[in-house]
Amino acid sequence: MNARNTNDDAGQPDGCPPAASAATPARPSLRFLWLSLAVLGASLTVFGTAMAAQDAGATDAAQATVALSKSIGIWCAALMTIGILTFLYKDNPFYKVCESILIGVSAAYWMVNGFWSTLVPNLFGKLMPSVVREYAIPSLPVSDTPGFDMALAFVPLALGLMLLWRLAPKGGWISVWPLAFIIGTTAGIRLVASIEADLLAQASATIRPLVVMKDSVLAPAAGGGSAATAEMAATAVRTVDFWGTVGAVTGVVGVLSVLSYFFFSLEHKGAVGKSARLGVWFLMITFGSAFGLTVMGRITLLAQRLEFLFKDWLGLG
Amino acid sequence: MNTNTHDRQGGGGGGSFLSRLGGLDRRWIFLAMGLSIAVPILLKLRFPEVPGPMARATFDAIESIPAGSRVLLAFDYDPASAGELQPMANAMVHHCAARGHRIVFMALWPLGKQMADATIKDVLLEFHPQYAYGTDYVQLGYKAGNEAVVKLMATDIPQQYSTDAAGAALASLPLVADVKSTTDFKLVASISAGYPGAKEWVQYANSANPEAFKLVSGSTGVQVSQLLPYYPAQMEGLLVAVKGAAEYEMLVTAAYPSADKPDLLAERLGQGRVRMGPQLVAHLLMIGLIILGNIAMVAGRSRGGAR
Amino acid sequence: MLQRTVPIAILGLSGVILMLAYFSPLTTSWGETVLEWFNILAAVAFVLGAGNLLAVNLEKISSRRPGWAYAAITLVSFFLMLGFGLLKVGAVPNPAHPEVSFAGSYDTAESPFGWIYEYVFSPLTATMFAMLAFYVASAAFRAFRAKNTESILLLGTAFVILLAQTAAGMFLTGWIPEDSAFAFLRLDWMKVAITEHIQTAGMRAITIGIALGVVATSLRLILGIDKSYLSKG
Incomplete structure (x- = not known):
């Protein structure tokens, strides 16, 4: 699976375990809960279906089908949403069913997407272009060098099959070849990109004038004075931008002090120690700000789900 | 559990x-x-928002390119982050279309294509029905490969995308028929929830050709810390979490209101607020x-x- | 030879080709070919992920381990989605080529695959991440303690950002004129100062540190000094 995103950062604090854990045998009370939820789900679905049918009564059959499908879908989505939220009270079968569905559906989704979006046009389209054109992508461009393209495409095909060998119980070393290719490619592009975008560009962004100037406009003296004098007085003059200068100095000091904290070749004593300590303070402010922004993100995601429940499902507002 | x-x-x-x-x-x-x-x-509950400098910079970047420019919008997120990022996507698509920019959609995340499809339906074609597929907008869809996709976009788009998402050859679509690489766009925007996303656009596309196009991003609150060092030198605009979305929505709706569907625009471009x-x-x-x-x-x- | 030398050579060669592709336009097309292969392998990795899921869940079911019924649910949903997607069941025909069997669109809400995405997958994944709002709140109550200077700085910054990001910032300090000498006491001013100067500086140093680490690790791998990946077989 694709390496997932920074969304995983907060993890599950408070010792809440990650998804997909082993289930405990269902107790009678939980079985009852499961049964009740299943009955509730079925009733809601039937209710939703009836509502949709009623909504669609005046329209033609095609629209009725779409409306029905949407109504059932919204009820289904609401049940799924509630199913996940029930975990907040305690672990339960309803949550586990939703979690299991999510795992299965997401794995299939990613595989199907990878197949139709990448494997078919970029691999099979070169190995057997006529077949792909006939059955899947009629407009697939015709290559000037189909034979050469096909020969080249055997390399990723072979590497791909070797990668899938990981699923076999024996011959694990076979999958190391494609793994080496993946690691080598990643290292090759990251090495250059890191130097260019993250090392040189960031150093360049740090090394800036520490004293920041700004243009200030002096208003002409009120009353009297010739037009020429007034014009001279109204021209911009360069003055020191106090807060701009503070910001620039803070930026440089911050980068250097945090780097000194990361620099372990010198013992953190004396001036280096003080600089490293200042670096820690900068880092703490950085993390504090990052925390504030993270909280905002999390709240927004929950707000969106509640909006769905209130507005799309219950029709409130 | x-x-x-x-x-x-x-x-x-x-x-x-x-x-x-x-x-x-x-x-x-x-x-x-x-x-x-x-x-x-x-x-x-709703409160007034005062647009901050980063939201203004994003707005100005899209304003500053000539009307009718070709822009690339990368939908690098999925439904898990849509609460934060969909308002940005809605406002950005409306903004680009209102300026007459011609939009190429793509995705680095498997579900990003679905998010782009929804935005095309709910915003682009709703408020700009004159937009025609192939000449005014194109959906390239998703490709697997993360940063390698971005790297390849920077040098050879047709090698990566031989067809659009629906299977039409790029050569048959006037908007992208002559596109070779990201340098053929005036602006690239990544609506980004993490890896791969805006950071990779800076590292693998913008750094190789910093003067060729403007890069802006809409980011989740979680990811924005990673992107701050790139602003403004390597990334001209940055929308920070839902507040950035709300501020940007304000700027866009104030500049480009809808004459015939004001209520719908207020709803679709009001989610951030x-x-x-x-x-x-x-x-x-x-x-x-x-x-x-x-x-x-x-x-x-x-x-x-x-x- | 096959188990050590070849993988080391493959890794070094692919890495070097991509580095050369950057420095010489003559080798750009080599790099593009390598990247295209990489993208194909990335798509194959999805198949591998699905295969692993199958193996784990089938084993759970066959050995009747606790929770095997949930594994069965996972597999049923997996195969349903996979079947709808790979076979393009109920796909909307391609308007330009309605006669071509697999040219249609399988991911719109009119098709079963798109319907499941819209009404099952999307709400499930969105809600799973929305749950983090609750855990963040709980963590804030239990773990955020002002014990020393560092933690006070962290918490103080978090308070400023939390307040300044909402209308509370304007309500509390919006009355201070923006052009006065005390404008720096405005929460929105503080937020900009923190994010654009202090946080940017902190993250810039972290970015530089990570870049150095990436460069060192990449070189070690390409030059064949780091061979830890060989044990993954």
């Missing part, structure tokens, strides 16, 4: 209210958080919880000292 995670911690029999706070069942905290978000939504309502109450709750937790700690410590 085990149920122990919900057990009360500490607690004990006696002690003051404050010292027993430490053992509070966390489900009460969950309830408080749920209510702090649910109630403002039901009450439709709607979601700012619960933020106030939930943020105050968070501050309150942190203070309360610290008070409980001090109370618990003094209680322990008294023993």
